[in-house]
Amino acid sequence: MARANKAAPILDPLDAMLTRLKLTGVRDQLDNLLDEAGRANLSARETLALLCQREIERKDHRRIEMALKLAHFPVVKDLASFDYEAQPSVDPRQIRDLAAGRWIANGENLMLLGPPGVGKTHLAIALGREAILAGYSVQFVTATTLVASLAKAHAEKRLDDRLLGLAKPKLLIVDELGYLPLEPDAAHLFFQLVSRRYERGAMLITSNRNISEWGTVFGDAVVATAILDRLLHHSHVITIRGDSYRLRAKRRSGLLQKAPAQETTNEATT
Structure with a gap:
């Protein structure tokens, strides 16, 4: 009896775009960040600024960690x-x-x-x-x-x-x-x-x-x-x-x- 093929995972188009843009910090925290923006009643522009800020913070943290190891x-x-x-x-x-x-x-x-x-x-x-x-x-x-x-x-x-x-x-x-x-x-x-x-x-x-x-x-x-x-x-x-x-x-x-x-x-x- 032939085994049924497992269904391929459905990828969120937004996750895929964030991954392609290498915005992994935003991707991995997206739901929490959007909830945070909603609770603070942030405008669309303010929400975008929040996402960018957290992405920069994550990249800086990873850069510093790597640089400290290489030092x-x-x-x-x-x-x-x-x-x-x-x-x-x-x-x-x-x-x-x-x-x-x-x-x-x-x-x-x-x-x-x-x-x-x-x-x-x-x-x-x-x-x-x-x-x-x-x-x-x-x-x-x-x-x-x-x-x-x-x-x-x-x-x-x-x-x-x-x-x-x-x-x-x-x-x-x-x-x-x-x-x-x-x-x-x-x-x-x-x-x-x-x-x-x-x-x-x-x-x-x-x-x-x-x-x-x-x-x-x-x-x-x-x-x-x-x-x-x-x-x-x-x-x-x-x-x-x-x-x-x-x-x-x-x-x-x-x-x-x-x-x-x-x-x-x-x-x-x-």
Whole structure:
């Protein structure tokens, strides 16, 4: 006995049109949105504006979610949770100005310098998040991971492809420069990256070493000077002089005694 063919599902023409126009936010919430418009006694024009607003909100939400994943932030940090009172050398007005993203639009650079534990990575991630909210593409990477990937690409004769990929994000965040030893050819590889992004894409670099020490960091004073020449041409430099959050917590618990004033001053200027 022949089996009866199942009836094909009847498609709502409006659903089909919304799908074709890629207005999936409106499509998936259409009945609820129309009910909301009816309860508010919205005119046809106001209802259309409501539908467009919700579609934009959904697209923005999905864009931000995807951009945050592609950024590869190691943790979630935002500006609201940064403790300015603990780091009085950081000017909240300057950070708010940087959060607006004009420096990113102009392809400028930002250097966050200071001893370990003062919040450089926190600010870097938070500013990167603000950049994503403003519509910029962002990529986060530690300095050692970045240079290792460049060295590997160079050995495999695909350095140009790797540099091309790193040139695409509007903001490239390089964290922890100077904390760990770099690859032997780090200076030359990093120089090529900085040159590729020079006046095209912004870079945010955090480091526990003064700019005057970068020759030691890269093991090549001449190339380090060339790197800094490009990074500092259009740049903002913030030096955080303060105590480590982690050490402060230990002192509060009594595990460590507060360092003498002279030692604290020396640490803050390294």
